[in-house]
Amino acid sequence: MSHAPSRFVRSWLTVAVAGSVLVGCGSSPGEREGGGDAAPRARTEVTVAPIKAATEVTDAKGVTISLKKRPERIVCLFALCDDILTELGIVPTATNSALLAHPDFLGESRAGKVAVVPGGFIAPEVEAILSHKPDLVIGLGDTHGKLAPALKGATTFWAMQPESWEDSVGYLRDTAALTGRTAQGEKAERAFRTKLAKAEQTPSDRTALIIYGSDENFGVATPDGDVTAGLFPKIAAYPWKSRGVEGSYSLEEILAKDVDVLFVETMSFGGGDGKLSEKLAKNPLWSKIPAVKNGDVHEVNSEVWAKGRGTRSMGIVLDEATAALR
Secondary structure, eight states: OOOOOOHHHHHHOOOOOOOOOOOOOOOOOOOOOOTTSSSSSOOOOOOOOOOOOOOOEEEEEEEEESSSSOOOOOSSSSSSHHHHHHHHOOOOOOOOHHHHHHHTHHHHHHHSSSSOOOTTTOOOOOOHHTTOOEEEEEEEHHHHHHHHHHBBBBBBBEEEEOHHHHHHHHHHHHHHHHHHHHHHHHHHHHHHHHHHHHHHHHOOSSSSEEESSSSOOOOOOOOTTOTGGGGGTHHHBOOOOOOOOOOOOOOOHHHTTTOOOEEEEOOSSSTOOSOOHHHTTTTTTTSSSHHTTOOOOOEEEEIIIIOOOOOHHHHHHHHHHHHOOO
C-alpha cells in the first residue's frame, strides 16, 4: 500500500505527543497522558487555577511572548487559534481555517465575514497577513515557524505546537492572560475539564478507533500522536499505538482489532470526491469489521476532530464520541 497524500497532510495537522507538560506564565499543570492502553489513566483534575492578565507569557516550548498592550487584531493561521479565540469571545481579524463555519463556533453566516488569508494552510501569504495590521499572528510552529523572519518588526508571531490536550489548555490560558479575557479562559477550561472528568467516570467497554484520509490509503490516529485520539483511552478501549514512524495501514489490521465503533475523518483535497467510508466499502474486508456490521461507522467533521484541538473542539468530540460509544 502506497503512502497517501492524506498522511502527509495529517502530519501537518497533528504532531506527536512527546513534549513536557505545559508550564509557564498563564499555564496550569496537568497530568500527562500516555499512549495506547498499557497503563491506567490518572483522573482529570477539575479544579482550575486563576488566570492573571499579563503582557508577557512563556509558552509550552519556553518561548516568551511579549506585547506592549492587549492584542485587538489577531490573525489565525491554524484552527487551534480560532478555537481559543472563540472560547474567549474574540473573533479573529483573519483566518485560514474553516473551523469557524461550524455551527458550534461562529456558523457559516458570521464566519463568512472573517477575512481569509490566501495561500492555504501550508503557505499563507505574508503580505496578506500584514495587510490586516495584526497585533498578533498565531501559527503552528512546525508549519508556520518559517514565516517568523518575514513578520518580525511588523507584528508579533506566536508559534504554538500542541502535543496533548493539556498543551491546548495551556495555550488557552496563555492567550486569556494576554488578551485580558481571564474569566472567559477559566470558564472554558473548567467546562472542558468537567466534561472530560464526567466522561471518564463511566468509560465504555467498547473498542473505538479513528481513521482518516481521502482514499483507500488511510491513516490511523494514535493516542501518542494525535490530540483528539489522546482523549480516547480515558473513555473507551483504544487498541492502537504509534509505530514510531509514519506508515501504511490496511483493513486487515483493523479487522484484527475487533473495532466496535469507528470514527472516520474524510480529508478533502481539491474539493474532494466522496466520503472515506464509502471508498473503503469497496473492499470486501470492510463489511467484516464489527463496527461496519453493526452500523457503528461515524463520519465526523475533520475540521473539528483533526484540526480544532482546542477546548471547544475537544468538547464536541467528547459529546459525539460518548454518544456513539453508549
